[in-house]
Amino acid sequence: MSRKILAASGIAVYVFLYLPLLIVVAYSFNNSKLNAEWVGFTWHWYKVLLEDDAMLKAAGNSLFIALTASAVSTILGTMAGYALYRYKLKLLPVLVMAPLAIPEILVGVSLLIFYVSINLTLGLGSIILSHIAFCVGFVAIVVRSRLSGMDESLPEAARDLGATPWVAFRLVTLPLIMPGIIAGALLAFTLSIDDFVITFFTAGVGASTLPLQIYSMIKIAVTPEVNAISTLLMLVTLFIIVVASRISPDSIRGK
Amino acid sequence: MALLEIRNIVRRFGDFTAVDGVSMSIESGEFFTLLGPSGCGKTTLLRMIAGFDSPQAGEILLDGKDLVSVAPEKRPIHTVFQSYALFPHMTVAENIAFPLRMRGMGKDEIGAKVKASLEDVRLADRGGRYPDELSGGQRQRVALARALVNRPRLLLLDEPLAALDMKLREQMQIELINLQREVGITFIYVTHDQTEALALSGRIAVMNAGRVEQLDEPSKIYDSPKNRFVADFIGTCNLIDAEVAASGDEKMVLEIKGLGEVMAKGKGEPGTRGTLALRPEKVRIGSHLSPETEENHFKGTVHDFLYMGDVTVYIVEVAEGVHVEALLPNSAAGRPRILAAGDPVEISWRYDAGTFLHE
Structure with a gap:
């Protein structure tokens, strides 16, 4: 009896989570201007999308921001993760983790005030800086957990056998924590590409990203073009999640 | 160098x-x-x-x-x-x-x-x-x-x-x-x-x-x-409180409370307190041991025993509160049976089997 209840509530949760997404995807192929009833199949909204310069520019911005922010935050986050693992500093975990817990709107507002006070022109640069700021913590956590799963005697063995600290890190520690670093990078990428709140505050007037663009379109009316771009965004995110979940310790050595 | x-x-x-x-x-x-x-x-x-x-x-x-x-x-x-x-x-x-x-x-x-x-x-x-x-x-x-x-x-x-x-x-x-x-x-x-x-x-x-x-x-x-x-750390060892009663250059007489005099190797100042260390495998045990070929010879009863396959470990009570552990290989020829708890036994060991440890 309780099994059935569990199964039913499980299914209900998934339906609640995924049905709206499926509806969005379905209506992106709907031959109607309204998201109200199914009329017929069409690629029309994807064609509209491809001719929408503002949308394409926003997509390009988003991709550029996500790639840059995830690359930089992966390097910084890996260093932070290593420091968290290696040195038992009391304040460091707080400094690294706090941005994860602080409400996004607070981070957005404070970054905006900060940028204005140092006279930083808002635009792509300020967005990238903000994204790096909130991604570093996530990467650091993933990398640290990977490091604490590693046998501590491995880097010592490398030193013992003649490797300098840097060579030991490059040849032993780095390959072993690489799955964690890649997972962290993918996490940073997905967080960056669909961030709205912090981007909204730090974007200024010139630069727009996909989430901002979609939001501004919805303010006018939800056309199936929004469904189409949402579907594409979902596909990209889904692909990355699949890749990330497949990264296991074994995959790193090509098995 | x-x-x-x-x-x-x-x-x-x-x-x-x-x-x-x-x-x-x-x-x-x-x-x-x-x-x-x-x-x-x-x-x-x-x-x-x-x-x-x-x-x-x-x-x-x-x-x-x-x-x-x-x-x-x-x-x-x-x-x-x-x-x-x-x-x-x-x-x-x-x-x-x-x-x-x-x-x-x-x-x-x-x-x-x-x-x-x-x-x-x-x-x-x-x-x-x-x-x-x-x-x-x-x-x-x-x-x-x-x-x-x-x-x-x-x-x-x-x-x-x-x-x-x-x-x-x-x-x-x-x-x-x-x-x-x-x-x-x-x-x-x-x-x-x-x-x-x-x-x-x-x-x-x-x-x-x-x-x-x-x-x-x-x-x-x-x-x-x-x-x-x-x-105590290396192997098993009988550790018995003792006091030097008399001493030569290589042999000494120890006084053990309740048991009496025991011969051990080494020398020490009479009156010194310490511990007699005695390895169980150096202690002979039997129902009747042949006349005293070894310096230390005592009668006691089996307090407990552990059958280990190749050997049996006996814990023998030789005096009130004084226990001595002894090992007997199970291959020992002519041994009629495993001694049981409560059996009267004799144990003996050479003087140089025991070491006196100063406190």
Whole structure:
């Protein structure tokens, strides 16, 4: 009896989570201007999308921001993760983790005030800086957990056998924590590409990203073009999640 | 000159003193063991020799030259770790090649050395495998091959057999002794297993609470423990409170409360209090022992016994509150039956079976 209840509530949760997404995807192929009833199949909204310069520019911005922010935050986050693992500093975990817990709107507002006070022109640069700021913590956590799963005697063995600290890190520690670093990078990428709140505050007037663009379109009316771009965004995110979940310790050595 | 000279090494972690003024010198070609219970400082000492830790006081000299200031990668010392520490993302051959690569050796030379090394440890067909595809014993051999391929001056082994089951451990012990003789490299072996230490070592340093309690050959440590800790830690031992009654140069008479006079080896000032250490296998036991051929002869009753297969351990009450443990091989000829609890027995031992430990 309780099994059935569990199964039913499980299914209900998934339906609640995924049905709206499926509806969005379905209506992106709907031959109607309204998201109200199914009329017929069409690629029309994807064609509209491809001719929408503002949308394409926003997509390009988003991709550029996500790639840059995830690359930089992966390097910084890996260093932070290593420091968290290696040195038992009391304040460091707080400094690294706090941005994860602080409400996004607070981070957005404070970054905006900060940028204005140092006279930083808002635009792509300020967005990238903000994204790096909130991604570093996530990467650091993933990398640290990977490091604490590693046998501590491995880097010592490398030193013992003649490797300098840097060579030991490059040849032993780095390959072993690489799955964690890649997972962290993918996490940073997905967080960056669909961030709205912090981007909204730090974007200024010139630069727009996909989430901002979609939001501004919805303010006018939800056309199936929004469904189409949402579907594409979902596909990209889904692909990355699949890749990330497949990264296991074994995959790193090509098995 | 000794190969490795350790002088008054001190290492503290906060309030805890892990190594407390240890000195020893290790000769070239020795199989030297640091033996002691966990937390006695043996692993900390090993880590300082390897270079992963530094002493707060004292000196470590290799060939008479200071070692403390030398980085671990610059020391001609390699370690076999308890976990083996094989690099999981490298094949067996790549693992063994690692120290050679670090020395900047050419590809061809590395290839030849790795091949020879794999043959030495009978893993010639396993070079392309990853460590997690090997059995425990094979991993152990790869770890040894990797640590020896560079011919270090000194090999440190940190409880390398602890993870193996008993049968395999015995086999590996024999392999280790043979290997050490073959390569002629000085081994410093860390273990908490006293039988392993006795079986393998040329010399043993018994450590406790950061200090060396006794440093000697295995048989000396076993037969003539210096103090109560060593007697108790190495093997099983009867430890009986005693007081010196009279003493010659090599023999002494001890007074044991409730039992009377007992002869033991050594000398001491009459009136000195201490402990009589007596190994159970040196105590004879039987229902009737032939007339007194041994100096110490007592009557008692079997208090308890443990049947161990090859031997039976008897705990004999010889006087109120005085128990003596005795071993009887189960192969002993003409023995009618296992003695039972409550049976009257006689026990005896030679004067030189017992050692008097001063307090």
